[in-house]
Amino acid sequence: MTTGQRIDTVFTLFVRLLLAGIxxxxxxxxxxNPAAAQAFAExxxxxxxxxxxxxxxLTVLATFAVPWLEILCAAFLILGFWTRAASFAMxxxxxxxxxAISTVIERGMNLQCGxxxxxxxxxxxxxxxxxxxxxxxxxxGCLYLVIRGGGRVSIDRLLIxxxxxxxxxxATPTPTPTPTPSATPTRPVSSRPASDDTPIALDPVRPxxxxxxxxxxxAAQPPKPRWD
Amino acid sequence: xxxxxxxxxxLILATVAATVHSLYWPIxxxxxxxxxxxQRAPVTDAAAQDGSxxxxxxxxxxEHYISVARAYQFWEEGMPFVDARxxxxxxxxxxxxxIHLETRNFIDGSATRLLEELDRAFPVIVFxxxxxxxxxENVAIRLSGWGFNEIYVMHEGYDAWKDAGYxxxxxxxx
Numbered sequence: 001m002t003t004g005q006r007i008d009t010v011f012t013l014f015v016r017l018l019l020a021g022i023x024x025x026x027x028x029x030x031x032x033n034p035a036a037a038q039a040f041a042e043x044x045x046x047x048x049x050x051x052x053x054x055x056x057x058l059t060v061l062a063t064f065a066v067p068w069l070e071i072l073c074a075a076f077l078i079l080g081f082w083t084r085a086a087s088f089a090m091x092x093x094x095x096x097x098x099x100a101i102s103t104v105i106e107r108g109m110n111l112q113c114g115x116x117x118x119x120x121x122x123x124x125x126x127x128x129x130x131x132x133x134x135x136x137x138x139x140x141g142c143l144y145l146v147i148r149g150g151g152r153v154s155i156d157r158l159l160i161x162x163x164x165x166x167x168x169x170x171a172t173p174t175p176t177p178t179p180t181p182s183a184t185p186t187r188p189v190s191s192r193p194a195s196d197d198t199p200i201a202l203d204p205v206r207p208x209x210x211x212x213x214x215x216x217x218x219a220a221q222p223p224k225p226r227w228d
Numbered sequence: 229x230x231x232x233x234x235x236x237x238x239l240i241l242a243t244v245a246a247t248v249h250s251l252y253w254p255i256x257x258x259x260x261x262x263x264x265x266x267q268r269a270p271v272t273d274a275a276a277q278d279g280s281x282x283x284x285x286x287x288x289x290x291e292h293y294i295s296v297a298r299a300y301q302f303w304e305e306g307m308p309f310v311d312a313r314x315x316x317x318x319x320x321x322x323x324x325x326x327i328h329l330e331t332r333n334f335i336d337g338s339a340t341r342l343l344e345e346l347d348r349a350f351p352v353i354v355f356x357x358x359x360x361x362x363x364x365e366n367v368a369i370r371l372s373g374w375g376f377n378e379i380y381v382m383h384e385g386y387d388a389w390k391d392a393g394y395x396x397x398x399x400x401x402x
Contacts, residue, residue: 034253035335035370041255042331042366052257060255064246072242085234111362112314118332125314 005152012151019141020077023090027067027074029117036117037063043114047100069093077145080154087145094139101131259292259368259379266372292368292380294353296392299382302353303394308346310371312356312363313386315399323355323386324395331363334370343374351378358385 001009030040041063045052050059069089076086097115104111104127113120113127115135123130150156256262294302303309309326311318318328327346333339346352352371356363364381371379382389390396 031249033335037253038255038369039331039335039366042362045257046362056255056257056261059257060250061243061246063255064249064253065242068245068249069239069242072238072245076238082234082238085231085238088231089235089238110357118335125316 009152012145012148013153015141015144016077016080016083016150016154019087019090019138019145020074022138023070023077024074026116027070029119030067030070030114031064032117039117040067040114043112046109046111046114047104048109049100049103066093080150080156083150083154083156084146087142091139091142091146094135094142098132098135098139101127101135105129105132256369258290258365259372259381260290262369262372290381293383294380296382296384296388296394299353299355299380299389300392300394302351302380307350308352310352310354310364310367311386312354312367313361314363317357318399320386321390321396321398323389324397326355329367331366331370334367339370343371346376348375348377351380352376353380353382355382355389356385358383358387361385 029036031037041059044050044059044062052059070093073086073090076082101113110126112125113123113131115131123134254265256265299309303323303325309323310329311322311326312330313322313328314330315328322328327342329339329342333342354364354368354371356367364383364385368379368381
């Protein structure tokens, strides 16, 4: 693993855990007791996007669905399991929050966010541009994970790279059909891009030890690990 | 396709968990909703006899909403007033003798000491800034949970009280 890949691995892990921590904290502040849940429901009502008389059931659903979505996504992000799906779900939620906050600012309303319960750091009590920026930063983090995936330290990676992991340990790989050396251009190993969720596998055009080796490759030598 | 399925499954799980959770923790729409679902009988004999508004039922304007003039009558009788505005909103002043209680005080438990000093047998009047302010209604819901049976919301808010020339005081005493 190169230094760049190490930095990338650590950064992705950091983003995952940071977002998971923030979402878990937000969910805890909304659901730590019935009064907190009632306060969050009142915050949702305060946005006046739903008619409280006709759509109270939707307010109730949103009151509990938002923190439960945060809890589930936080758990998935900590484990690195279904990272892209969990990040995408939270990205969608962030989109809704950003839209709702924008309408509040546009309407000039003076109400409390309730995003983190009664905890309002670093933004103040009243909804404003700070809340918009904060949610945009969280959305950017989610988008990064949607694009990048869970990284090397994740269950996603373990599930995907189970078989090639043997190859990284230096065991003999499965034989592959040997192309004619003269017809197949040799490709530098380092030219292949490294992707977090892409399994590490031997280059298919590379001659394998079990094949007859007209090009003079020593069959007793195991292939060298590519990136480790 | 697998990605979409995973996202959908996460959303379904959250919805199911939310539905189950909502069965255990009721969410009240407003004060009459809370009183109706907890089957509290808030009508006092005195309120019924003098025709003053009571906190039951619904109409165009909820019946527990009272005007500034009616609130002033309660103030002259020495009934407690609860200011539900935030500290930032209170800098312009408050009703003379009003207690400051926000929603957050009920969540973190800091409301307990103040509420224990109030007599639940008397009416309590809650107010906020008026207009689209929901804070007084939200605090009224919680007061109902604390055993106060006769709760009124001065829906026109502090600004209307001040404009009417009724007694006010600077925040922090004085």
